[in-house]
Amino acid sequence: MNKLILVDENDVPVGTADKMEAHQKAMLHRAFSVFIFNKKGEMLLQQRAFNKYHSGGLWTNACCSHPYFNQQTLTAAEKRLQEEMGFTTPLKKAFEFVYKAAFDNGLTEYEYDHVFVGEYDGQILPDKDEVADYCFMSMEEIKNSLQSHPQKYTEWFKIAFPKLKQYLSANV
Secondary structure, eight states: OEEEEOOTTTOEEEEEHHHHHHHHOOOEEEEEEEEEEOSSSSSSEEEEOSHHHHHTTTTTTTEEOOBBBBBBBHHHHHHHHHHHOOOOOEEEEEEEEEEEEEESOOOOOEEEEEEEEEEOOOOOOTTTHHHHEEEEEEEHHHHHHHHOGGGGGGGGHHHHHHHHHHHHHHHO
């Protein structure tokens, strides 16, 4: 079974754990989030499949997951984007942050999250086991929707979105 990479607050590996164990015991582990934009500057959002082990049916960034032991984070992000959304595009490391969010089912995401950005305007072929729906929205539309309907979005997206806005304003 693939093991998640447990890390300290500086992203230094300190061990490994099974995915469910890491989430049941709120162990800090390495993760990544991918944000994709089209040429118009709209962000690709996905609605998580309703059968996901947490946050099912909620809207979030293009994809996110965990690199496994002995896997580079960028490589894992590129692979997961292909698996979930059915396409590849060059990704660029944007920033990283740590967050902790508990869920009603007793699981906790405690992640050192590496954020990648990319641009894509081609065909999207989402894996229906992972993705219920997808759309492109402007940053302003997302900001307004987050303010009026925060319950529709994943916890990490609500934390990452303002950080992403700050990154984009400083790097575009």
